[in-house]
Amino acid sequence: MNRQFEKEYTQSNDRIHPRQELLQELEAKWAAEQAQQAEQKVRAFPTWARFVAAAAGILLCIGVGMGSVMLYTRSRGLGKGTAVAEASVETEGAADLAAESLEEETILYEAEADTAPAATEFPAMMLAAPAEEAPQGTHFALDEAEVENAVRFDTLREDAGVPGAENQAEAPLAQAKAAGTAAPTQLPAATEGTAAGEAAETAAYPRGKVIRRDDLYAVFLPTLEQVHIVEYADRKISNLFSLTLREKGTQVENVFWIDGELLALRTRNGETELLRFDVSDWKSPKHLPDMTQSGTLLGAWEMNGRLYILSLYAATEEEPLPWVNGARLDFDRVLLDRERPGDTFALITVYEPGQGDDFSARLALLSPVRGAVETGDDRLLLWAGEEKTELYVLSLGDQGLTLASESTRPGTVLSxxxxxxxALLLQNGSDAEFLTLDEELNETGGAAARGVGQVSWGQVYGDGAAVLTADGLHYLTAAGDRSLAVAGDAFVRLTDQRGLLLSADGTLQLVALGAQLEALGSVRTRNGELGPLPEDLSRLAFDPDTNRLAIPAGQNVYPYLIDEEGNITLRGETQVFYDHNEAEQRELRVLFVGEQALIFHKSGIALCNQALSRQLTSRY
Amino acid sequence: MGNGAVPLELGPLYEAYADMIYRLALVRTKNRSDAEDVLQDVFFRCLRRQPEFRDQEHQKAWLITAAIRSSNSLLTRADRRHGAGAEPLETLSTQDDTDDTVYTAVMGLPEKYRTAVHLFYYEGYSVEEIGRMMDTKPSTVKSHLHRAREALRKVLKEDA
Structure with a gap:
């Protein structure tokens, strides 16, 4: 069928052309738009000119009071001052138009949104100009072990499908994306009472993030609240853009980079704020109006060029319904059982960069949602409940956000x-259960580890789930439960088939997952000669092809090599971090890029050779 | 844009890519007027931003991705306005005796399948490339193509 089909389909398409007059129409529209832009540029008054005009106005007053001979000359300054006032009025008019646009775009709530302020100039204090020349400094003394390719997994993701992101996808990065984007969102451990290990997997609270776009990398360092956009091309790095959000107060929790806009999310005073920065032109970035919705940020996802934001909102008498940009959600738009006891809403909104100030509230669930995960088919699974788990599948397609199916299961979702x-991992009493469900939430498979007690850590890996309990490590698949008698307090996935286990006794172990669950090799790390205990395994970089690890710890990065038997060998250590006085604020991340490695740290960005043994250059 | 690159202009851009974008937009929106809107949106967006392209392929992929985005927005808005999908496309204005059965069958598929089929069979992109353009996993694209083939097989068999 294929060849004949292709031929006939091609023939039909080849006969399709836009109208002949369309080019002329577009040219006319484009010319009109350019003329309008030119007019707006003339109207827009630069800030310095406002000062000049204001100063001129003051001088004029003085001039009038003194009856100065200079009156005539300075009265021309008053003319400028008047022009500023007119320009301001026109700017507010444009903001009204933006608000009208928001009203048009809003479908699920009454459009009473506050007037969106016009885009403002980027505050100079928040924008750090990239340094022309990087200071020197070499702090590496390792051997020349080869590292060709590696991934940092944590929340690393490659943004594909965005203009400018074509023709990418080094295999390891694609793999990392699959892990990163599929990672479920959970409430923070302190709130939900889940194991500490889970918090590291959240999408809402990433411990750093690297977004790749062609040769550009946006690096989010959450503790420092900094975002750097770095270009790495032809084995050179340059810092194009640095943004510090600290002046804004509350800590930013997640950052996205979509369609020329840098988007930062945080919770402040019980509200979720979306900070927007137009960075399509590095030379003149703009701070766009912030947007807000009620409730604390629970998670956010980028899909099809849109940002989906999920917040959790506890209703009060004064504010019984959630709102977006000040406009309350119409109760008719709230889904699910209205008679349900409880007053917590899960509010999902959608923001599409590059489409003006469209920040549409699409859906509110009258249910305290605890987590969410997306599929590659525009579906979002939400789970809620305490004694039992309520499951909701939402369709996120082009036709809007709708509830596709719902169900309940015993137990609570761990991953x-x-x-x-x-695929779900649930704690049900003393059992750990692994379930696979189709999009209608019908069960298609599963297995359980019975009587294992409280799960201290668990993670679904597609075809199975790894579970750490008091009696050891279990790996559940549809075929059953495999267990390994080890105890540990942290576990990190490296590939589909292997995991890295940090045991309670300070041993770092490589574990083969799946049917042959077994410890492959290990290295003692705590208080040993081979290196310190990694403080945060989620920060490590790993290359599954060459079996190389880089673990940031303290002031150093420790490169390890895993041999064919699975033994883990430390290959030295390298100091890359300089600021001892602010060690608690350090951010240290390693990203293997092709044959080299980028190390991001508080004092800047270092480009190293593949063995991390030599610093090639750095940017601050 | 920078590095002394030649600014993009509407005329040459239209000459090179209007047909491609219009055909893709038509497949997605099933509406000539909407397809024209998408075409305009994509070109204007490109002209405003003046992105730097590595080569022609990069430029083409950028425009296709932008067309997918633009038609997504348009379909969403159309859905809000009309409460349903876009109106069906009238039959192609055939000026010869070419049989449009296949094209009509493709247009009868769900939107995601149509896009995957068009980019795969007409534009010749791989599953991975389509995945990147549609911001979805290659396995999802494969699945769309598989389901589309199944549906087409059934429809075309019935027509035969």
């Missing part, structure tokens, strides 16, 4: 993963 359907 979830989206793929063709959904």
């Amino acid at each position: 979830a993963l989206g793929g063709e359907g959904f």
Whole structure:
């Protein structure tokens, strides 16, 4: 069928052309738009000119009071001052138009949104100009072990499908994306009472993030609240853009980079704020109006060029319904059982960069949602409840946000993963259960580890789930439960088939997952000669092809090599971090890029050779 | 744009890519007027931003991705306005005796399948490339193509 089909389909398409007059129409529209832009540029008054005009106005007053001979000359300054006032009025008019646009775009709530302020100039204090020349400094003394390719997994993701992101996808990065984007969102451990290990997997609270776009990398260092956009091309790095959000107060929790806009999310005073920065032109970035919605940020996802934001909102008598940009959600738009006891809403909004100030509230669930995970097929699974788990599948397609199916299961969700359907790991009494569900939430498979007690850490890996309990490590698949008698307090996935286990006794172990669950090799790390205990395994970089690890710890990065038997060998250590006085604020991340490695740290960005043994250059 | 690159202009851009974008937009929106809107949106967006392209392929992929985004927005808005999908496309204005059965069958598929089919069979992109353009996983694209083929097989068999 294929060849004949292709031929006939091609023939039909080849006969389709836009109208002949269309080019002339577009040229006319484009010319009109350019003329309008030119007019706006003339109207827009630069800040310095406002000062000049204001000063001129003051001088004029003085001039009038003194009856100065200079009156005539300075009265021309008053003319400028008047022009400023007119320009301001026109700017507010444009903001009204933006608000009208927001009203048009809003479908699920009454459009009473506050007038969106016009885009403002980027505050100079928040924008750090990239340094022309980087200071020197070499702090590396390792051997020349080869590292060709590696990934940092944590929340690393490659943004594909965005203009400018074509023709990418080094295999390891694509793999990292699959892990990163599929990672479920959970409430922070302190709130939900889940194991500490889970918090590191949240999408809402990433411990750093690297977004790749062609040769550009946006690096989010959450503790420092900094975002750097770095270009790495032809083995050179340059810092194009640095943004510090600290002046804004509350800590930013997640950052996205979509369609020329840098988007930062945080919770402040019980509200979720979306900070927007137009960075399509590095030379003149703009701070766009912030947007807000009620409730604390629970998670956010980028799909099809849109940002989906999920917040959790506890209603009060004064504010019984959630709102977006000040406009309350119409109760008719709230889904699910209105008679349900409780007053917590999960509010989902959608923001599409590059489309003006469209920040549409699409859906509110009258239910305290605890987590969410997306599939590659525009579906979002939400889970809620305490004694039992309520499951909701939302369709996020082009036709809007709708509830596709719902169901309940016993137990509470520990971890979830989206793929063709959904895979869930649940704690049900003293059992750990692994379930696979289709998009209608019908059960398609599963297994359970019975009587294992409280799960201290668990993670779904697609075809199975790894679970750490008091009696050891379990790996659950549809075929059953495999267990390994080890105890540990942290576990990190490296590939589909291997995991890195940090045991309670300070041993770092490589573990083969799946049917042959077994410890492959290990290295003692705590208080040993081979290196310190990694403080945060989620920060490590790993290359599954060459079996190389880089673990940031303290002031150093420790490169390890895993041999064919699975033994983990430390290959030295390298000091890359300089600021001892602010050690508690350090951010240290390693990203293997091709044959080299980028190390991001508080004092800047270092480009190193593949073995991390030599610093090639750095940017501050 | 920088590095002394030649600014993009509407005329040459239209000459090179209007047909491609219009055809893709038509497949997605099933509406000639909407397809024209998408075409305009994509070109204006490109002209405003003046992105730097590595080569022609990069430029083409950028425009396709922008067209997908633009038609997504348009379809969403159309859905809000009309409460349903876009109106169906009238039959192609055939000026010869070419059989449009296949094209009509493709247009009868769900929107995601149509896009995947068009980019795969007409534009010749790989599953991975389509995945990047549509911001979805290659496995999802494969699945869309598989389901589309199944549906087409059934429809075309019935027509035969």
